[in-house]
Amino acid sequence: DAGVIQSPRHEVTEMGQEVTLRCKPISGHDYLFWYRQTMMRGLELLIYFNNNVPIDDSGMPEDRFSAKMPNASFSTLKIQPSEPRDSAVYFCASRRQGRTYGYTFGSGTRLTVV
């Protein structure tokens, strides 16, 4: 299995532009999570899905952030418009149904908004 695949690995964009981050979870995993990592705030859960349905989006910072999971093999996290404070590493993770499984993380997307 190729693991959780995220794209792009790096993204540099100008303030105000739209940014779309992509994630392909592991086949057969029922849960998908989006996390953001910064030095100041550590790892923060933004949103998670179960069987493609958003369950908890309480961590999404504001309306500029949106996430979708149109099918079991693909999810996007969109920021529109982007701001410099959105600069961070964004991770996608997936896991199987059941509470005894750990998460498998992707390699992350390093976003820089200038």
Place this chain on the structure above:
Amino acid sequence: SQQGEEDPQALSIQEGENATMNCSYKTSINNLQWYRQNSGRGLVHLILIRSNEREKHSGRLRVTLDTSKKSSSLLITASRAADTASYFCATDGQAGGTSYGKLTFGQGTILTVHP
């Protein structure tokens, strides 16, 4: 605020020594997990311990859990230079709680193992 808080924030040891990292948390949990992150990479799941377990082993890793003190420790024995990384504890909340079904991470311990 973070659910898990690791201690120490940074740890520097020589190869062959043991490394112990501690984690404290605030609310009731279903399980506690430890992850490793190499610089510039994603997190890798190391070990999961359920709330009804007290100790668990995996290779050179030993994890303990004390639910009465809301704390856990990760011991890496006979450390190697390749163990250099950040280590995070993460809690999976108990059913009925606000953190149920999702992992909340601590700030991590940066471990440096000198050859």
